[in-house]
Amino acid sequence: AMVRHYKFNVVMKNATRLCSTKPIVTVNGKFPGPTIYAREDDNVLIKVVNHVKYNVSIHWHGVKQLRTGWADGPAYITQCPIQPAQTYLYNFTLTGQRGTLWWHAHVLWLRSTVHGAIVILPKLGVPYPFPKPHMEQVIVLGEWWKSDTEAIINEALKSGLAPNISDAHTINGHPGPVQGCASQEGFSLEVQPKNTYLLRIINAALNEELFFKIANHQLTVVEVDATYVKPFKTDTIVIAPGQTTNVLLTAKNKLGNYLVAASPFMDAPIVVDNKTAIATLHYSGTLGSTTTTLTSLPPKNATSIANTFTDSLRSLNSKKYPAKVPLKIDHNLLFTVSLGINPCATCVNNSRVVADINNVTFVMPKTALLQAHFFKIKGVFSDDFPGKPPVAYNFTGNQLTNFATTKGTKLYRLAYNSTVELVLQDTGMLTPENHPIHLHGFNFFVVGRGQGNFDSRKDTKKFNLVDPVERNTVGVPAGGWTAIRFRADNPGVWFMHCHLEIHTTWGLKMAFVVDNGKGPNESILPPPGDLPKC
Numbered sequence: 432a433m434v435r436h437y438k439f440n441v442v443m444k445n446a447t448r449l450c451s452t453k454p455i456v457t458v459n460g461k462f463p464g465p466t467i468y469a470r471e472d473d474n475v476l477i478k479v480v481n482h483v484k485y486n487v488s489i490h491w492h493g494v495k496q497l498r499t500g501w502a503d504g505p506a507y508i509t510q511c512p513i514q515p516a517q518t519y520l521y522n523f524t525l526t527g528q529r530g531t532l533w534w535h536a537h538v539l540w541l542r543s544t545v546h547g548a549i550v551i552l553p554k555l556g557v558p559y560p561f562p563k564p565h566m567e568q569v570i571v572l573g574e575w576w577k578s579d580t581e582a583i584i585n586e587a588l589k590s591g592l593a594p595n596i597s598d599a600h601t602i603n604g605h606p607g608p609v610q611g612c613a614s615q616e617g618f619s620l621e622v623q624p625k626n627t628y629l630l631r632i633i634n635a636a637l638n639e640e641l642f643f644k645i646a647n648h649q650l651t652v653v654e655v656d657a658t659y660v661k662p663f664k665t666d667t668i669v670i671a672p673g674q675t676t677n678v679l680l681t682a683k684n685k686l687g688n689y690l691v692a693a694s695p696f697m698d699a700p701i702v703v704d705n706k707t708a709i710a711t712l713h714y715s716g717t718l719g720s721t722t723t724t725l726t727s728l729p730p731k732n733a734t735s736i737a738n739t740f741t742d743s744l745r746s747l748n749s750k751k752y753p754a755k756v757p758l759k760i761d762h763n764l765l766f767t768v769s770l771g772i773n774p775c776a777t778c779v780n781n782s783r784v785v786a787d788i789n790n791v792t793f794v795m796p797k798t799a800l801l802q803a804h805f806f807k808i809k810g811v812f813s814d815d816f817p818g819k820p821p822v823a824y825n826f827t828g829n830q831l832t833n834f835a836t837t838k839g840t841k842l843y844r845l846a847y848n849s850t851v852e853l854v855l856q857d858t859g860m861l862t863p864e865n866h867p868i869h870l871h872g873f874n875f876f877v878v879g880r881g882q883g884n885f886d887s888r889k890d891t892k893k894f895n896l897v898d899p900v901e902r903n904t905v906g907v908p909a910g911g912w913t914a915i916r917f918r919a920d921n922p923g924v925w926f927m928h929c930h931l932e933i934h935t936t937w938g939l940k941m942a943f944v945v946d947n948g949k950g951p952n953e954s955i956l957p958p959p960g961d962l963p964k965c
């Protein structure tokens with residue numbers, strides 16, 4: 432294993448998209464930011480220097496951070512943010528992990544422009560469990576707002592209303608020629624006929640689940656969230672914010688240009704053309720500008736396409752890469768996820784949109800939870816997060832009297848190495864919506880999924896305990912449920928939240944505290960000396 436050193440200078444940079452220019456927060460002046468390359472088991476050291484006026488923290492999304500929660504990154508959960516002119520060295524080891532992950536800012540809405548890929552190659556000499564590609568390419572999907580994203584979220588918090596949606600999607604930082612700005616160039620991927628490419632696709636969008644498609648080409652899915660899956664062919668990828676998907680693309684044609692698109696799966700009703708990001712697959716040697724367009728893009732809310740894709744995902748579960756699904760469960764949990772409305776005297780409509788898990792709208796603490804846990808600081812959090820919904824729910828019913836949520840900084844305590852089954856139920860209290868739920872510190876197995884209310888007697892029997900897909904971010908379907916299982920083998924405080932940034936902001940988040948074990952390998956390491964102070 433090697434030690435890899437990176438330096439992230441967080442700096443402002445002017446960027447021109449959609450025919451207008453604005454200053455954005457970046458790492459090293461790049462959008463998307465630099466890719467981190469490493470191999471399985473490498474030690475990665477990233478020195479982050481904050482040169483901007485905002486507080487900054489960086490999360491290494493999907494990195495388990497075994498015993499190194501101090502390097503996980505979510506502000507006020509595992510660390511206080513890095514203040515202007517301050518520095519923090521993130522130090523972690525990629526124990527047993529390889530594949531595509533990503534990093535992003537985990538404070539305010541900075542992740543709209545502060546994000547990039549993490550490419551973890553297998554250990555030297557270890558092949559992929561699929562044919563070796565000729566070349567690899569990172570594809571980062573994102574969103575672009577013409578105005579400043581911090582201003583947008585601050586405005587929304589003041590009014591209590593939903594924020595403006597983005598003006599376009601991006602593929603590797605570029606919307607491509609879209610309505611209103613047809614002259615701008617999109618990202619172009621050059622390929623050689625007959626070669627095979629590994630595309631490492633990341634959805635870094637703030638609030639949009641996306642479809643991804645290439646005209647006239649099929650894609651073979653081989654990995655999601657840095658875990659290998661049974662390969663399957665598809666012409667459309669469905670990817671939620673936070674998720675990563677590796678696909679093999681064979682350049683089967685001889686010549687030509689083919690359109691690549693990232694279009695929204697679910698969002699507010701607006702014109703699709705305004706939002707779809709356009710890129711080009713360009714066969715090398717092709718002259719001229721004829722491009723084969725996509726005959727069809729999945730329409731918005733095309734749940735059947737999304738379901739077909741999601742249902743195809745299975746762990747590789749080979750001898751070399753077995754799916755270690757917990758079979759005996761210590762904690763049986765059921766969490767409802769939803770949006771609600773709380774009173775707000777200063778807001779438009781005298782109310783504000785909030786979000787919750789088990790009816791608790793999470794309140795961010797002033798001290799990082801991990802510090803409070805490690806140093807036994809009282810009064811920062813309580814560990815009475817409800818393990819079951821405290822109020823009856825019914826996703827089909829109108830809970831008009833039940834829109835209000837309670838508030839608190841509540842954690843759920845798990846014994847070290849205990850096993851957890853967690854059913855995430857969308858209650859559609861305000862509107863039924865997909866929620867991509869991300870758990871820090873662990874991968875989990877997605878053992879079941881369904882529409883309507885979860886029925887523990889019937890649905891548990893249908894769980895896949897053999898080869899369920901393993902991931903770190905999973906969609907809870909609108910008006911339905913998803914069941915996950917994991918082993919709490921990582922001591923620390925671990926955030927869990929909806930990866931639609933607006934839902935996190937509104938409070939759809941909580942954290943688990945995994946008690947330190949007794950043995951030397953079972954407790955979190957002491958904090959580094961440069962850990963930022965609040």
Ligand code: C2O
Pocket residue numbers: 490492505535537673869871926928930
């Ligand atoms: Cu990718 Cu807590 O986030």
